[in-house]
Amino acid sequence: MSESNPQNPRITWEGCSVLLDINDGDRLVFARLSPSSTIKIGNKKCCLSPLIGCPFGSLFQVETGPKGPYLLRLSATAAAESDHLKEKDDSQPTEGTNDNRSLIDNNKAQSLSGEDIDAMRREGATGDQIIEALIANSSTFDKKTLFSQEKYRLRKQKKYAPRVLLRRPFARSICEAYFKKHPARIGFMRVDALSLLLSLADVSAYSDVLVVDMVGGVITGAVAERLGGTGHVCNTYFGVTPYPMDIVRIFNFNDQICGRIVQTPVADLCSNQENKIEHFISHENTSSLETQPDADERSLSTTCILSDDAILEVQSVQEEISNDSLVKSVSVSETFISSGNGTSDHMDVDPCSTKSLDVIHEENASPVLKTCKSVKPGRQASPEAIKLWKENGFTSLIIAAPDLDTWKIVEELLPLLSYSAPFAIYHQYLQPLATCLHNLQTAKMAVGLQISEPWLREYQVLPCRTHPFMQMSAFGGYILSGVRICSNKPSHQS
Known part of the structure; x- marks a missing residue:
């Protein structure tokens, strides 16, 4: 994330890292967003491009479309209704006339076959519609306790309509x-x-x-x-x-x-680094003076700043600026740029900024500023x-x-x-x-x-x-x- 083009830290952008929480913590995946990045959820491979530009905390659901599986962002209203329904079911007492003692797991309670589910997918049915069809065709769902019903619904939701929560990595x-x-x-x-x-x-x-x-x-x-x-x-x-x-x-x-x-x-x-530092500075001064040809020279004063209020050293360097094409990378508090017509343009650069600028001079052309690559940590x-x-x-x-x-x-x-x-x-x-x-x-x-x-x-x-x-x-x-x-x-x- 570059300072020249500041990004909103609450919204994802291309190239950022995200933490994908799949099915409420069942699986955690770190990913870097790009138009070509993909993720495999179950036996479905989904593209992560819909996640670019969405705020952190957004909830997505895997759906199947004509071009294959894709991630559909759930609206805040739909997510709130789902949470409200879950809280309503949890608030009801689990004690009642229903219990699970008479239930026998013989794989005959579900009348909806796998072929029927595949046919519903080809017709464009969503994951929620498939879950409701499974509940309607289950002969034992109404006989279960409310707690068992919620577990059944959650298990089917993870299989047929898995959800992905977009989390910010911190x-x-x-x-x-x-x-x-x-x-x-x-x-x-x-x-x-x-x-x-x-x-x-x-x-x-x-x-x-x-x-x-x-x-x-x-x-x-x-x-x-x-x-x-x-x-x-x-x-x-x-x-x-x-x-x-x-x-x-x-x-x-x-x-x-x-x-x-x-x-x-x-x-x-x-x-003891004192002698080493003095040798390093003297070597830099010597090498910079040796590389200057005999031509028009201009004095450029640079200030080495370590922190916001600690100035360590002021170093004066003689630097040539000619009419030919010249590319020089500088990071200073104040820089005077000489254009082709001999005039000087004044540019203020934030001394706290850690990025450098490429200043490109061309004959009879105005200076062009290009941002360097982002600073890497370490x-x-x-x-x-x-x-x-x-x-x-x-x-x-x-x-x-x-x-x-x-x-x-x-x-x-x-x-x-x-x-x-x-x-x-x-x-x-x-x-x-x-x-x-x-x-x-x-x-x-x-x-x-x-x-x-x-x-x-x-x-x-x-x-x-x-x-x-x-x-x-x-x-x-x-x-x-x-x-x-x-x-x-x-x-x-x-």
């Missing part, structure tokens, strides 16, 4: 979907554990959060979502290969939020940003690395935090966190240490049938939290 829905489908990919982290992790780490606007994310990127995406385009999320890693964070791409972040997600190895954060952190973090420290630390030694990670990264900064560590098992807590207490590196075990129970709330769900998750991992304090041991900040 931290909660993504975590719930992965925990249900592939819990190992997110370290068996439940949604309540993720929310508690963000709260204990005090993730808020304008924070600089250091993250070790080895659970697919769900923590990085959740932190960036809570920051809302302010502050930074520094995803650090050990070695030379960054940890995968494919889940971040599902969040539909705009360029502003994607520009706040950076990556850098632990070695760059822990080593770019390498700049040396200026690393220097600032080494001087001031990070405001929060979140670790979710089940495959690494927890204490070794904490011992290496905790000195990178500013004093009185909170940290939170997630692990699937208790013992690594208990060992880390003992070592932190012995070294007097943190206070307020505690290990929390999140607990979640989901209830079914219906008249006369309110009880916990029979199948539920009894385990959501453990979280070690605390606050960093000043210790006698030398830190990386000094």
